[in-house]
């Protein structure tokens with residue numbers, strides 16, 4: 001696998017598997033992709049909460065943040081509104097700025113659909129270890 005194809009495969013898993021963001025792919029996945037990228041770009045949210053609320057919309061704001069938190073893309077102390085990026089969030093934001101959804105769409109799951117081995121740079125265990 002090239003670095004590009006490895007990156008795209010892991011991005012594919014983040015977007016389309018139910019344990020992660022779980023987009024089904026119909027409707028407006030481009031909008032969802034851009035929203036996640038743009039919200040992550042605003043972190044840390046304690047710097048400008050108004051911008052986060054404006055981007056997502058007041059009513060949907062916390063729901064979107066709960067999903068990003070569930071996927072370990074952001075983390076927080078006292079309140080989710082003050083979240084910052086995790087190591088995973090930093091890594092995937094970089095990929096989302098680099099690749100379009102069309103490129104991701106042509107990919108498939110990494111490691112033949114299996115979990116990341118310990119040496120994989122996208123391994124959740126490895127990313128958590130960097131954060132701690």
Ligand SMILES: [Zn+2]
Pocket residue numbers: 010110111115116117120121122123
């Ligand atoms: Zn992997």
